[in-house]
Amino acid sequence: AQTVTQSQPEMSVQEAETVTLSCTYDTSESDYYLFWYKQPPSRQMILVIRQEAYKQQNATENRFSVNFQKAAKSFSLKISDSQLGDAAMYFCAYRWRYGNKLVFGAGTILRVKS
Amino acid sequence: DTEVTQTPKHLVMGMTNKKSLKCEQHMGHRAMYWYKQKAKKPPELMFVYSYEKLSINESVPSRFSPECPNSSLLNLHLHALQPEDSALYLCASSQPLRLASTDTQYFGPGTRLTVL
Numbered sequence: 001a002q003t004v005t006q007s008q009p010e011m012s013v014q015e016a017e018t019v020t021l022s023c024t025y026d027t028s029e030s031d032y033y034l035f036w037y038k039q040p041p042s043r044q045m046i047l048v049i050r051q052e053a054y055k056q057q058n059a060t061e062n063r064f065s066v067n068f069q070k071a072a073k074s075f076s077l078k079i080s081d082s083q084l085g086d087a088a089m090y091f092c093a094y095r096w097r098y099g100n101k102l103v104f105g106a107g108t109i110l111r112v113k114s
Numbered sequence: 115d116t117e118v119t120q121t122p123k124h125l126v127m128g129m130t131n132k133k134s135l136k137c138e139q140h141m142g143h144r145a146m147y148w149y150k151q152k153a154k155k156p157p158e159l160m161f162v163y164s165y166e167k168l169s170i171n172e173s174v175p176s177r178f179s180p181e182c183p184n185s186s187l188l189n190l191h192l193h194a195l196q197p198e199d200s201a202l203y204l205c206a207s208s209q210p211l212r213l214a215s216t217d218t219q220y221f222g223p224g225t226r227l228t229v230l
Contacts, residue, residue, distance in 0.1 A: 035218070037221075043151075043223070043224050043226075044221065044222070044223040044224065045157070045204060045206075045221035047218055047220065050218055089154070091157075100145060100147075100162050100169065100170060100210075101159055101162075102159070102219060104156035104157060106155075106156060107155070107156055109154075
């Protein structure tokens with residue numbers, strides 16, 4: 001069975017600085033997708049970034065980028081120039097390419113200090 | 115447009131009540147999902163519909179009854195719930211696997227359910 005581990009229950013970052021959230025996963029599959037979702041206090045789950053396992057290039061969306069290390073089964077999220085609006089719970093998630101089920105990590109609460 | 119809407123936003127019900135949650139999407143997606151989320155926990159998958167047919171039921175108690183009347187709508191009928199069923203119920207939609215190689219799930223804002 002696939003598992004996703006987020007080892008940082010909480011992180012803090014100063015506004016305008018950079019923070020990295022960690023995620024590791026375990027799977028025997030070679031073709032899959034990885035996601036970072038953000039859930040602010042309003043509780044809407046918002047897609048931050050998506051990575052396809054067969055693409056070696058790390059995904060980037062504006063201030064958000066990932067460091068995808070397939071051999072190490074690691075998928076960290078880097079947030080640059082942190083803003084107050086980035087404060088949220090961040091979930092890392094895995095989905096096998098040919099399956100419907102998202103497997104979520106436990107989440108990391110990110111606090112942004114002004 | 116990546117919007118999934120859910121109604122109501124909040125629902126309070128007694129253990130003997132019957133109520134329904136509604137989810138709607140107009141993105142042309144043909145897969146829809148129900149999740150249950152407790153505070154500070156990740157969402158837990160409950161049901162998946164693909165092409166309006168139930169494809170996954172994660173051993174959910176029968177007091178939760180899903181329904182997919184058409185490709186845009188997903189309902190969750192609630193009956194005889196327990197206080198431990200109080201949670202945020204999230205709906206999501208995506209393209210099913212046969213149509214797209216990337217089928218990101220897009221989530222609605224959720225319905226916060228309280229069972230008294």
